């Protein structure tokens with residue numbers, strides 16, 4: 001049975017380090033971690049999570065976009081574990097959009113992201129995949145990808161005037 005794990009909060013050094021590459025996706029510890037990440041992100045109404053957020057400094061992210069109370073307009077997709085994710089190319093075009101983070105509860109920020117990206121990752125079965133994401137999914141991927149190199153969305157916010165509490169954000173929807 002998957003375990004709901006504690007989510008590291010901003011200020012904890014695990015969120016600021018470089019995550020290590022996973023050499024064997026079939027490792028039972030990696031498979032268990034993926035199951036726990038899937039359960040934890042669903043329980044927290046997240047649309048993505050990265051292993052460092054569960055105190056595991058590994059290059060592993062989950063993208064799990066679906067409409068939920070925190071992101072009512074998120075597109076539906078099958079939750080996907082991505083091992084050793086890479087960004088292969090990015091569009092010149094960027095767009096600002098509001099983001100939140102399970103490691104920074106109560107805060108939203110307006111973050112510029114590339115609107116289209118090409119990515120590569122290993123599936124949990126060890127298959128190499130290349131995909132193209134645009135708009136909201138491109139944003140979620142870039143947010144989670146930042147976590148494996150120790151970056152948080154607040155690092156990319158261009159002005160403190162573009163920060164808002166979750167409560168105020170919800171009030172404006």
Ligand code: ZN
Nearest residue numbers: 100101102103
């Ligand atoms: Zn985050």
